[in-house]
Amino acid sequence: xxxxxxxxxxxxxxxxxxxxxxxxxxxxxxxxxxxxxxxxxxxxxxxxxxxxxxxxxxxxxxxxxxxxxxxxxxxxxxxxxxxxxxxxxxxxxxxxxxxxxxxxxxxxxxxxxxxxxxxxxxxxxxxxxxxxxxxxx
Numbered sequence: 001x002x003x004x005x006x007x008x009x010x011x012x013x014x015x016x017x018x019x020x021x022x023x024x025x026x027x028x029x030x031x032x033x034x035x036x037x038x039x040x041x042x043x044x045x046x047x048x049x050x051x052x053x054x055x056x057x058x059x060x061x062x063x064x065x066x067x068x069x070x071x072x073x074x075x076x077x078x079x080x081x082x083x084x085x086x087x088x089x090x091x092x093x094x095x096x097x098x099x100x101x102x103x104x105x106x107x108x109x110x111x112x113x114x115x116x117x118x119x120x121x122x123x124x125x126x127x128x129x130x131x132x133x134x135x136x137x
Contacts, residue, residue, distance in 0.1 A: 005080045007087040010119050011111040015073045023062050030055055031118035038124035039107070070096040076106075086112045100136030 001008070010029055017026035035051040036058060042049040045065055052061045077090040088110045095103045107126025114120050 001078065001080055005087065006084045006117045007111050007113045008078065008080050010113045010117055011078075011087055011089065011109075014111070014119065014122070015075075018066055018071050019073060021067070023059070023067065026062065026066075027055060027059060029119050030058055031114050031116070031120045034058055034119055034121070036061065036122040038109075038122060039126045039128065040123055041127075043128050068098045085114070086110065102134040102136075103131050104134075105131040 003009075014026060014029055016022075017029065032055055033053070034055060035053050037046055037051040039046065045061065046052065052058055072094040074092040074094070075089050076092065078087060079089070080087045088108055090106070091109055092104060092106045097103070105126050107124050107130075109125070110121070110123045111119060112121040
């Protein structure tokens, strides 16, 4: 696999920023017209099912969902497209919420970047009913 593949590099940088709580670094990876569907379809993080659109909305998403939590990202498989602009990953996300509850979900996460290598689309193929929760012990 080409380790310099633009979408692969962008997705890995996104994970690094999320795990390091680097909001500004994460936002800097995004195109102005970014659309994030995490998960795809109607969900608490995607109320109308059309995705979180634009940097301002992405910033709010961070403040509500990423910032207050500790997120560990485990990548099982990565696949790149022949185009330098898209990739997909099979991953498990483990999120520790501020109240100590831990959620875990496995899914497929797809990234698309533009010619400037900014993330234009992030799509998570997973369902809320597949998420496992563990209460603080």
